[in-house]
Amino acid sequence: MARRKTMLKSGLVEDGEIAHKKPSRTKKTASRILVPYKARGKYRIVDVDAHTIEPSSAEYRTEDQILDPSRRARLLDLCRNLTRNSSLFQTLLGQISTNVVGTYGGKVSLSLPNEQSNDVLKKAFRKWTRNSDFYTSDTLNHFLKRVLREFIIGGDCVVLFDDGLVEDSGKLMFFESNEIVSVNPDVVEQHYGKGAWCSQGKVYSAHGRWIGTIVSKS
Numbered sequence: 001m002a003r004r005k006t007m008l009k010s011g012l013v014e015d016g017e018i019a020h021k022k023p024s025r026t027k028k029t030a031s032r033i034l035v036p037y038k039a040r041g042k043y044r045i046v047d048v049d050a051h052t053i054e055p056s057s058a059e060y061r062t063e064d065q066i067l068d069p070s071r072r073a074r075l076l077d078l079c080r081n082l083t084r085n086s087s088l089f090q091t092l093l094g095q096i097s098t099n100v101v102g103t104y105g106g107k108v109s110l111s112l113p114n115e116q117s118n119d120v121l122k123k124a125f126r127k128w129t130r131n132s133d134f135y136t137s138d139t140l141n142h143f144l145k146r147v148l149r150e151f152i153i154g155g156d157c158v159v160l161f162d163d164g165l166v167e168d169s170g171k172l173m174f175f176e177s178n179e180i181v182s183v184n185p186d187v188v189e190q191h192y193g194k195g196a197w198c199s200q201g202k203v204y205s206a207h208g209r210w211i212g213t214i215v216s217k218s
Contacts (some may be wrong), residue, residue: 009057009102014174014193021127027135049079062199062200063199063200063201063202064081064200064205065198069200072155072200075155075156076153076177076178078218079152079153079154079155080154083153093149093152093153096148096152097142097145097148097149100148101141101144101145102141102150103141104128105126105130105132105140105141106125106129106140106141106144107140108121108122108125110122116145128140128170130139131171132171132172133171133172133174134162134166134169134172134173134174135174135217140172143172143174146158146174147174150174150176150177154176154178154179155177156177156179156180157174157175157176157180158174158175158176158180158213158215159172159173159174159175160172160173161173175215175217179215179216179217180200180201180213180214180215181201181215181216182198182199182200182201182214183214185198188214191207192205192211193206193215194206194213196211198214201213201214202210202214
């Protein structure tokens, strides 16, 4: 009661008001706690006022160091076994594909000044979606579902656009995870330069930057 009278006399609050004051030490305490961790990169901290974000860092471990080949092979075998033999897993995978990709092959939005050009390009895109796979002449809808399925089961895949790589067909080329291969180190350096190296089909520069993936189609 005495404190309330003192606040009223000092003009901090008027009668009938409720004062909500945060202690001044809260901000200082938070700064003492967060700054050391932010400097060490322990937590993902974004300070809008100070315009600071978590610093990024390059991954220098090889694919084999992240997940050794034997464990990788066991995971792939487990996922493929579930796909072949588990009706529940097949149902879930099909539902995920439908929810993510949908039932259409894809849509394109155009805003060219010429409406006639918009219509021509939309018709061309619809025609392309009916035959967009280079190897199987499959629809874009099924192609996207294959990409999602392979990413879930195999953990990786490669998609290329044939703009002169093979026949300049303008179609998509799809490579599954088991079509990503490693080659002799001498061949890697010959094609990608000195110091380049390969791990699980991924090619890295001498500085550890990913620069390509080696694939093989039977």
